[in-house]
Amino acid sequence: MLEITGLAAAIDGKDILRGIDLKLPQGEVHAIMGPNGSGKSTLSYVLAGRDGYEVTAGSARLDGADLLAMTPDARAAAGLFLAFQYPVELPGVGNANFLRTALNAQRRARGESELDAVQFLKLARAATKQLAMPDDMLKRNVNVGFSGGEKKRNEVLQMALLRPRLAILDETDSGLDIDALKIVAEGVNALRGPAFSALVITHYQRLLDYIVPDRVHVLVGGRIVRSGGPELALALEADGYAAIAAEAA
Amino acid sequence: MSAALAETAHSFLARYEGLREHLPGDGAARQAAAAAFAAIGLPGPRDEAWKYTSLRPLAEIAFHAPLAALADPHAPSALMPALDMPRLVLVDGRMQPDLSVLPDGVRVSGFAAAPEFGALPGAGRDAMAALNTMLAEDGARIEIPEGVDAGVLAVISLASEAAHHPVDFHPRHAIRLGAGARLTLLELARGHGVYLHNPLTELHVGAGATLVAVRLLEESHRSFHLSGTYAEIADGGSYELFLLHLGAGLARSEIDVTLAGRGARFDLRAAQAIGEARHGDITTVVRHAAPHCASRQSVRTVLDGRARGVFQGRIEVARGAQKTDGYQMSQALLLSPDAEMDTKPQLEIYADDVKCSHGATIGELDADQLFYLQSRGVPQAQARGMLVHAFLAETVAALPHAGARELAEAAIEAWLGARSA
Numbered sequence: 001m002l003e004i005t006g007l008a009a010a011i012d013g014k015d016i017l018r019g020i021d022l023k024l025p026q027g028e029v030h031a032i033m034g035p036n037g038s039g040k041s042t043l044s045y046v047l048a049g050r051d052g053y054e055v056t057a058g059s060a061r062l063d064g065a066d067l068l069a070m071t072p073d074a075r076a077a078a079g080l081f082l083a084f085q086y087p088v089e090l091p092g093v094g095n096a097n098f099l100r101t102a103l104n105a106q107r108r109a110r111g112e113s114e115l116d117a118v119q120f121l122k123l124a125r126a127a128t129k130q131l132a133m134p135d136d137m138l139k140r141n142v143n144v145g146f147s148g149g150e151k152k153r154n155e156v157l158q159m160a161l162l163r164p165r166l167a168i169l170d171e172t173d174s175g176l177d178i179d180a181l182k183i184v185a186e187g188v189n190a191l192r193g194p195a196f197s198a199l200v201i202t203h204y205q206r207l208l209d210y211i212v213p214d215r216v217h218v219l220v221g222g223r224i225v226r227s228g229g230p231e232l233a234l235a236l237e238a239d240g241y242a243a244i245a246a247e248a249a
Numbered sequence: 250m251s252a253a254l255a256e257t258a259h260s261f262l263a264r265y266e267g268l269r270e271h272l273p274g275d276g277a278a279r280q281a282a283a284a285a286f287a288a289i290g291l292p293g294p295r296d297e298a299w300k301y302t303s304l305r306p307l308a309e310i311a312f313h314a315p316l317a318a319l320a321d322p323h324a325p326s327a328l329m330p331a332l333d334m335p336r337l338v339l340v341d342g343r344m345q346p347d348l349s350v351l352p353d354g355v356r357v358s359g360f361a362a363a364p365e366f367g368a369l370p371g372a373g374r375d376a377m378a379a380l381n382t383m384l385a386e387d388g389a390r391i392e393i394p395e396g397v398d399a400g401v402l403a404v405i406s407l408a409s410e411a412a413h414h415p416v417d418f419h420p421r422h423a424i425r426l427g428a429g430a431r432l433t434l435l436e437l438a439r440g441h442g443v444y445l446h447n448p449l450t451e452l453h454v455g456a457g458a459t460l461v462a463v464r465l466l467e468e469s470h471r472s473f474h475l476s477g478t479y480a481e482i483a484d485g486g487s488y489e490l491f492l493l494h495l496g497a498g499l500a501r502s503e504i505d506v507t508l509a510g511r512g513a514r515f516d517l518r519a520a521q522a523i524g525e526a527r528h529g530d531i532t533t534v535v536r537h538a539a540p541h542c543a544s545r546q547s548v549r550t551v552l553d554g555r556a557r558g559v560f561q562g563r564i565e566v567a568r569g570a571q572k573t574d575g576y577q578m579s580q581a582l583l584l585s586p587d588a589e590m591d592t593k594p595q596l597e598i599y600a601d602d603v604k605c606s607h608g609a610t611i612g613e614l615d616a617d618q619l620f621y622l623q624s625r626g627v628p629q630a631q632a633r634g635m636l637v638h639a640f641l642a643e644t645v646a647a648l649p650h651a652g653a654r655e656l657a658e659a660a661i662e663a664w665l666g667a668r669s670a
Contacts, residue, residue, distance in 0.1 A: 071628075071629065073623045073628045076624060076626035088621035091639060092640060092643055101627055102622075103626075105631065
């Protein structure tokens with residue numbers, strides 16, 4: 001479903017991604033691990049379509065469609081979801097209004113009927129309950145005054161409502177205590193199935209105890225230097241990135 | 250003053266000369282105003298208070314007096330808001346008893362019936378005030394007796410375009426709240442076509458009285474709105490003004506407030522949303538003349554196209570006005586590289602135990618916020634609209650009256666809709 005071939009990208013003329021090859025089949029969850037500065041976040045932003053990144057080579061296809069040619073909102077409507085490492089605060093925008101606007105924009109783009117306020121609230125309440133989020137989180141402004149854990153849970157809430165076909169979780173575990181981590185992992189696991197794929201980007205192995213990946217890729221210096229099964233994450237935890245990077249070089 | 254503006258000023262003076270015997274009220278006061286207006290003329294760029302707002306576009310238009318009798322008094326009904334509350338309706342600056350619904354507990358009359366010029370605007374200090382005094386024919390006079398809670402009252406000013414040529418009108422409003430009285434005032438200005446609306450309002454808020462005013466400007470995009478509001482607040486009185494500039498080709502609201510008694514309070518929350526080549530100016534003077542008074546001013550401006558926004562705010566603290574608490578903030582959002590915002594804060598402080606601060610920000614939409622919305626599937630134009638709406642939402646959400654809130658919401662939605670179209 002997601003096929004990345006020779007993807008290279010630069011910021012302000014500085015090469016960050018140096019030729020990434022990755023195949024993520026439908027229904028699978030892959031982890032991307034790597035040290036700081038390896039290009040993990042750049043990969044997620046390039047896939048989601050953030051401004052300021054120059055793709056210098058390669059391609060990324062979602063179900064055969066050229067992802068890199070689409071606007072960010074078209075990518076979302078095509079089924080891509082990025083859970084942000086640092087979710088953005090939107091003062092003056094109510095969370096429920098934000099979620100409904102996003103959901104209906106995607107439904108409209110896909111030619112589906114829009115949800116009215118009642119239908120939406122029913123869905124949203126069920127989702128907040130599942131994520132152990134207080135109801136008032138829907139009434140507050142998007143991420144304003146949220147704790148780090150609440151912001152990450154709000155990302156997972158959005159994912160649960162938008163039901164993407166491909167989720168990219170960019171260090172969703174950072175800043176979470178163990179209870180919040182479990183809730184977030186459950187939120188992701190609840191979506192797992194034959195029609196859902198995910199790229200879980202993380203620095204630490206800890207998250208992968210709760211979201212067990214089918215494959216693990218190690219990103220160092222803008223390239224995938226090793227791929228393997230879940231046991232690779234454990235090896236990384238034991239030996240560190242330096243050993244893997246040295247081995248690959 | 251440019252030759253063209255001098256000619257416009259001259260035409261107003263000529264109108265006065267022709268009408269003077271028929272105009273109501275104190276002829277001497279009018280004559281003094283006319284003399285002052287003849288001397289100062291219409292303000293030009295060398296006038297410090299008008300540095301950022303040019304009246305040159307006025308000179309391109311030949312204004313006429315409104316028709317004395319409307320051919321069809323129901324003509325502006327399309328402009329009439331659906332409001333279920335007592336209301337005073339003025340069309341082209343004249344009171345319309347047939348369209349008005351008088352409230353209980355309030356003494357209301359027209360200026361024409363009881364003409365009286367108050368002293369608050371000061372004689373000849375301001376050209377637009379002098380022009381108003383010179384040509385005022387009618388206006389709303391509202392009096393809330395001591396201790397009365399008068400509820401909500403709307404004052405609706407409509408421009409009819411009945412004359413089929415540009416008209417100018419200069420209504421003179423006076424509002425007086427007795428000690429401990431309360432009033433929520435919904436002031437609405439709407440119109441079609443080309444006209445000059447130059448209202449002057451004198452406000453007296455008595456001791457411990459509270460006036461909450463929501464002023465919604467939805468004038469025609471080809472009109473000129475040049476208003477002066479002169480307020481005096483007595484001990485413990487409070488004037489809370491919500492001002493929304495959403496229309497007019499050129500709008501300037503001058504707000505001049507004197508906190509005359511101990512513990513008086515003035516709160517301004519204003520928003521301007523201006524597009525195309527239009528112009529919006531909010532100019533305030535807040536005089537802290539007594540101790541323990543507080544003033545809070547927050548102005549948010551959104552500018553698109555080649556629009557220009559102005560906020561000039563002066564806070565004057567008199568020598569004896571100790572424990573003054575003054576605050577002023579201007580925030581502007583520029584949606585286009587051709588838009589311009591001019592902000593001029595001025596503090597003049599002659600007391601030594603005061604707290605006064607001001608701030609100003611001017612910026613563009615936040616790229617991270619835009620990307621966040623787009624990454625959730627919201628198309629760019631809609632995402633921009635949501636963020637602009639969010640910027641203005643704080644002012645609108647604070648509107649103390651549900652009907653006013655709905656009107657303001659609708660006006661902002663219409664503005665955003667027109668932008669993205």
